[in-house]
Amino acid sequence: MSAKNAIYAQSGGVTAVINATACGVIQTARKFPEKINNVLAGKNGILGVLQEELLDTSLESDQAIEGLKSLPGGAFGSCRYKLKSADPSDPDNRRLIDVFKAHDVGYFFYNGGGDSQDTINKVSKLSQALNFPVQCIGVPKTVDNDIVGTDTCPGFGSVAKYVAISTREAALDVQSMAETSTKVFILEVMGRHAGWIALAAGLAGSGPDEPPHLILFPENTFEEDDFVEQVDLTVKRMGYCVIVASEGIKDAQGTYLSESGRKDAFGHAQLGGVAPRLANIVDQRLGLKYHYAVADYLQRSARHIAASVDLEQAYSVGAAAVQAAVNGETDVMVSIKRLKDDPYEWETSTMDLQQVANKEGKVPKSYMREDGYGISEEGRRYLTPLILGEAYPKYEAGLPRYQQLQNRPLTQKLPVYEV
Amino acid sequence: MSAKNAIYAQSGGVTAVINATACGVIQTARKFPEKINNVLAGKNGILGVLQEELLDTSLESDQAIEGLKSLPGGAFGSCRYKLKSADPSDPDNRRLIDVFKAHDVGYFFYNGGGDSQDTINKVSKLSQALNFPVQCIGVPKTVDNDIVGTDTCPGFGSVAKYVAISTREAALDVQSMAETSTKVFILEVMGRHAGWIALAAGLAGSGPDEPPHLILFPENTFEEDDFVEQVDLTVKRMGYCVIVASEGIKDAQGTYLSESGRKDAFGHAQLGGVAPRLANIVDQRLGLKYHYAVADYLQRSARHIAASVDLEQAYSVGAAAVQAAVNGETDVMVSIKRLKDDPYEWETSTMDLQQVANKEGKVPKSYMREDGYGISEEGRRYLTPLILGEAYPKYEAGLPRYQQLQNRPLTQKLPVYEV
Numbered sequence: 001m002s003a004k005n006a007i008y009a010q011s012g013g014v015t016a017v018i019n020a021t022a023c024g025v026i027q028t029a030r031k032f033p034e035k036i037n038n039v040l041a042g043k044n045g046i047l048g049v050l051q052e053e054l055l056d057t058s059l060e061s062d063q064a065i066e067g068l069k070s071l072p073g074g075a076f077g078s079c080r081y082k083l084k085s086a087d088p089s090d091p092d093n094r095r096l097i098d099v100f101k102a103h104d105v106g107y108f109f110y111n112g113g114g115d116s117q118d119t120i121n122k123v124s125k126l127s128q129a130l131n132f133p134v135q136c137i138g139v140p141k142t143v144d145n146d147i148v149g150t151d152t153c154p155g156f157g158s159v160a161k162y163v164a165i166s167t168r169e170a171a172l173d174v175q176s177m178a179e180t181s182t183k184v185f186i187l188e189v190m191g192r193h194a195g196w197i198a199l200a201a202g203l204a205g206s207g208p209d210e211p212p213h214l215i216l217f218p219e220n221t222f223e224e225d226d227f228v229e230q231v232d233l234t235v236k237r238m239g240y241c242v243i244v245a246s247e248g249i250k251d252a253q254g255t256y257l258s259e260s261g262r263k264d265a266f267g268h269a270q271l272g273g274v275a276p277r278l279a280n281i282v283d284q285r286l287g288l289k290y291h292y293a294v295a296d297y298l299q300r301s302a303r304h305i306a307a308s309v310d311l312e313q314a315y316s317v318g319a320a321a322v323q324a325a326v327n328g329e330t331d332v333m334v335s336i337k338r339l340k341d342d343p344y345e346w347e348t349s350t351m352d353l354q355q356v357a358n359k360e361g362k363v364p365k366s367y368m369r370e371d372g373y374g375i376s377e378e379g380r381r382y383l384t385p386l387i388l389g390e391a392y393p394k395y396e397a398g399l400p401r402y403q404q405l406q407n408r409p410l411t412q413k414l415p416v417y418e419v
Numbered sequence: 420m421s422a423k424n425a426i427y428a429q430s431g432g433v434t435a436v437i438n439a440t441a442c443g444v445i446q447t448a449r450k451f452p453e454k455i456n457n458v459l460a461g462k463n464g465i466l467g468v469l470q471e472e473l474l475d476t477s478l479e480s481d482q483a484i485e486g487l488k489s490l491p492g493g494a495f496g497s498c499r500y501k502l503k504s505a506d507p508s509d510p511d512n513r514r515l516i517d518v519f520k521a522h523d524v525g526y527f528f529y530n531g532g533g534d535s536q537d538t539i540n541k542v543s544k545l546s547q548a549l550n551f552p553v554q555c556i557g558v559p560k561t562v563d564n565d566i567v568g569t570d571t572c573p574g575f576g577s578v579a580k581y582v583a584i585s586t587r588e589a590a591l592d593v594q595s596m597a598e599t600s601t602k603v604f605i606l607e608v609m610g611r612h613a614g615w616i617a618l619a620a621g622l623a624g625s626g627p628d629e630p631p632h633l634i635l636f637p638e639n640t641f642e643e644d645d646f647v648e649q650v651d652l653t654v655k656r657m658g659y660c661v662i663v664a665s666e667g668i669k670d671a672q673g674t675y676l677s678e679s680g681r682k683d684a685f686g687h688a689q690l691g692g693v694a695p696r697l698a699n700i701v702d703q704r705l706g707l708k709y710h711y712a713v714a715d716y717l718q719r720s721a722r723h724i725a726a727s728v729d730l731e732q733a734y735s736v737g738a739a740a741v742q743a744a745v746n747g748e749t750d751v752m753v754s755i756k757r758l759k760d761d762p763y764e765w766e767t768s769t770m771d772l773q774q775v776a777n778k779e780g781k782v783p784k785s786y787m788r789e790d791g792y793g794i795s796e797e798g799r800r801y802l803t804p805l806i807l808g809e810a811y812p813k814y815e816a817g818l819p820r821y822q823q824l825q826n827r828p829l830t831q832k833l834p835v836y837e838v
Contacts, residue, residue: 001441014592014595014596016588022755041783044596044598044599047598047599071591072588072591072592072596073588073590073591073592073593073595074592074596074642075595075596076595077595077596077600078595078596079596079597079598079600080596080599080600082597121572161817162816163817164818165818165819166717166721167721168818168819168821169435169492169716169717169720169721169722169723169819169821170489170717170720171492172490172491172492172716172821172823173433173491173493173716173719173720174492174493174716174721176429176433176463176492176493176494176495176496176497176499177432177433177490177493177496177498177499179463179466179496179498180463180466180498180499180500181498181499182716185716187717203817203818204818273695275713276692276695291715291716292713292715293713293714293715293716293717294694294711294715295712295714295717296589296710296711296712296713297589297592297593297604297710297712298585298588298606298717299587299710300715301588301589301591301594302585302588303588304584304588304724305723305724307817344465344500347422354512384817387817387818388816388817389812389817390811392809392811393718395809397803397807398580398583398622398726398803398807398808399580399583399584399587399622399623399804399806400584400587400588402587404591
């Protein structure tokens, strides 16, 4: 078999270390010229594949590729776009295979969350149905840490570290001024359905008297009366109260505490506004002075304080994906297996895509404090290894030097395709 | 003259490096035992002085005092509390002098912003009027960077660095996903009346095509129509738009874009909610998908990425305050004088408190881009030196080790006093 081209594409929300995965894919592919000719990157994920907007990574210098390890955001662009089916007659699907054929593609590496593992599963079935077999490897990535079957998802450790640090820092601020100023501080973090990021804030303190005093998980029903009572008791006991709330918390009716009404391209409700909503409750019912922060994209792009472990895992899943492909594997996702908690030991492995696609790993009760408002010792044991190490980027004039690629496109061979 | 005690107190909003100033005061005072006996720290600023809650810093080890250089928040507590007048018959004022007398206080170092310089000015007049002269030295600190007569205010450089980095990082995230996801991203930063922090975000990019595309200053009137047009044009030109908004922006009627109705103890309106308000405008008038972040306390407590220059200046103003007192100065504030832009050279100096108290230094037009929505070259020249260097704290188990003091109080000698 002669060498084939590979396509690498990024999908869904980007992370502080997703480009380290791209680096792992490209650097490893360059070690197997007899199998992999060139790595073509989809511009804006699978959209770029459909539109035949493929970026030629062979034109990027070794130094530029190495620089991907410290570039946050998606180096080639990402997208939220879901294939409708694995039906070979679907126009999107036929187009994908046309693009694979036109560019002699033998490998497809798709870097994303649970939704994206579903996409790559469809692409694999499709390529077989249309008789143009492509080796399809899923590469995990999501700050939400909700892909099943892997110890953790690259991107999560760095957000976890950022949120734990930010909580510790802001809490010191609030604590020192609570006598005459803010009594209740609320930090809103990401997490639609799984509260892993909120859980990570729990690492900032130890015991119920150290902030964060209350963590609100999407796994638990938000009970307003109980919440108000907890805040009140905490302020009476400690003089202040630090709350970390997941964006995805819902009331007993299953309604998001704050729903903007918009939906993203995957059909998920677009959230935001939980912190102001909680602040309003604190104001109305307790009359306490509050402040709130919404970390939003700051948390998932905070490359300046990425966890070394996370960076290393992000690189490794990319490298392992190429290694798996070269070894003849397909229809698998690379996963991370934990061998030991302390010191943390792990290795990469592969698992069947079917076991992963469209499933969501939630925070188990055993990782939560008994009252459901904090982290347990078991949760700590799981989380602590994931935030270890500070993978500082290089600085220039006081700012991180984040070098973007040239991203030169390949010449198009097919007619224009509208998605 | 025999050695006297000194009181050091922190006032107003705390910063990532305010405790480095405390460290400068205490370490320098320990060098002059023939003049300064002990540094007593006011618990929660001047409140602790009034209530005779004085913390004995002589009981803290050299190592603990050195650790103040990397502790965010206010190590002894801070407060928002303003003396009503310099009238010697005012109960607060008589009490202050009683406390000074009871604890043999000869020096008062007050670490705060413009309001606090006014307080110390009053205390000085008062101590003279009541015939118990105390040397009063103001020590500047404010993330708002709005104290006049000093090149910059310790605390600001670190917020500036944090906001510039966060803007650069979040912008890379937004840029890489704009094709199918968020088109408009808004970051709300602090700054009631002065837009220095918002200006600092401008360092994240160069030229109008690099994010942040639009900066909203409280110095400029917010014109909704023009704002909407600028956002629209930017999204059409660049595919996305990154906006950094100061919390203090006002419309043509002088109304804060988002006013919560609450006021703090200095009588300032308590703000928050500009980002959601702007997001709403973008949604209603342009129908573009948006996200917003509110940095709030995260920005001013982010010791994990404090600027080395800022940390050094924070320490130096504390050390210089003690040096000035030992040299017999009083009724002065320590200031920072810029000697050279590049490489940045500066020295500490002292200035008359009267020239400082209750004045606010705004961002000059010449530091803004011609259209009022960005930073100019002159603004860059001023700001860049202030964010240089990364003063990383030490880490333990993936988190910064922020060691708090014991804060053991002195035995009280006076009757209880209610403020």
